[in-house]
Amino acid sequence: MTYLSDKYNNKKRRSYYFVLAIILIALFYFWPSIRAKLYPYVQPIIVSYSKSKNILTFIPSSIHTYFSSRNTLSAQNTALLLTIERLENNIAEKDAIIRENNILETSGTQLTSSTLVMYPLIRDLTTMYSTVVLSKGFKDGVEENSLVYLRGRQAVCTIVEVSDRTSLCKLLSASGVTTEGVVASSSLVLSLVGNGGGSFISDVVRDTGVAVGDVIYLASNPTMTLGQIVNITRNDQATSWRVYIRGLYNPVTSSSFYMNK
Amino acid sequence: MSRHTLLILFLITLILDISLSFIRLPMFTLILCVIVILYEIVSPYIYSPS
Known part of the structure; x- marks a missing residue:
């Protein structure tokens, strides 16, 4: 059994x-x-x-914060702000790489040996960053009146003086410099006046077909962008509107400049 | 190992697998299964005084 x-x-x-x-x-x-x-x-x-x-981990840290000195907390705050800035830069860099890749893919152009990569040596602080001294010069094939651009093919400056090893580049967004731009959506030609820090101002006749977010291309070379419309001041009393344009990347903070030979 | 303990362990590992990003395979459950199988194989040969 x-x-x-x-x-x-x-x-x-x-x-x-x-x-x-x-x-x-x-x-x-x-x-x-x-x-x-x-x-x-x-x-x-x-x-x-x-x-x-989160609650359980927050309680001890909040007690610790309550008893720690003001100096320590302000130092921590500064460190955190710096971390935020660094991370924002990282995001912008990654975003720029993605954009650059997209632009290169869509335009069919590649970063070949004909593209010159330059680094800024000195930025003119006295006249609102109107000029930048770049690390390549006559010996590297830099010529006067050549157009220099940032990542994402954003046109930023033209070469005005060339030395043996360096070149002086005048920013398109420098105060008083006028550049011709084309609105991507309506093919309207705008006369952009530099406003410093990669931004421009343009006065257009009221009721013109421009909108915030429109991309502006360089009129002389439409494969390059100048920026995006960030604001339009509409005054019904006036006969014209004021359009504010800002480049995606600021030439003042950029570390690499490109030029086609 | 009792069935209840095994069931509780199984549920815990399953929840862990779902909550963590184990998209291809439930790794914790897999590890638990391997341990249980090894235990079942080895346990008859282990001498217990009781």
Whole structure:
């Protein structure tokens, strides 16, 4: 009798393991769809767990903050602000790389040996960053009146003086410099007056088809951008509107400048 | 290892697998299964005084 009972138990155990194995194999095999279906049910658990964890970790830090000195806290604040700035720069750089890749892909041009990469040596601080001294000169093939651009093919300056190893570039956005730009959406030609820091101002006749967010291209070379319309001052009393244009990248803070030979 | 303990462990690992980004395979559940199988194989050979 004992023998028969053992046999029955073994059979039962085997079938149990067999069912378990099938369930597990099915779970592993169909995991992506099962996970997607189960996730909405598990999400509240995760959210409540992370909330309670945040509260528990916040209490000791808040007590610590209450007893720490003002100097330490202000130092921490400064460090955090610097971290934010650094991370913002990182995001902008990554974003710029993506944009640059997109532009290169769409325009079909590549960064070949004919593209000269330059670095700013001195930025003119006295006249609102109107000129930049670049690290390449006559010996590298830089010529006068050549157009220099930033990442994303954003035109920023023209070469006005060339030395052996350096060149002086006058910013298009320098105060008083006028540049011709084309609005991408309406092919309207605007006369842009430099406003410093990569931004421009333009006065257009009222009821012109311009809108915030429109991209402005360089009229002499439409493969290059100048910036984007960031604001339009509409005054119903006046006969013209004032359009504010800002470049995606600021030439003052940029570290690389490009030029086509 | 009792069935209840196993079931609780299984649920915990499953929740961990769903909440963490194991999109391809439930790794924690897989590890648990391997441990349980090894335990089941080895346990009859381990001498217990009781």
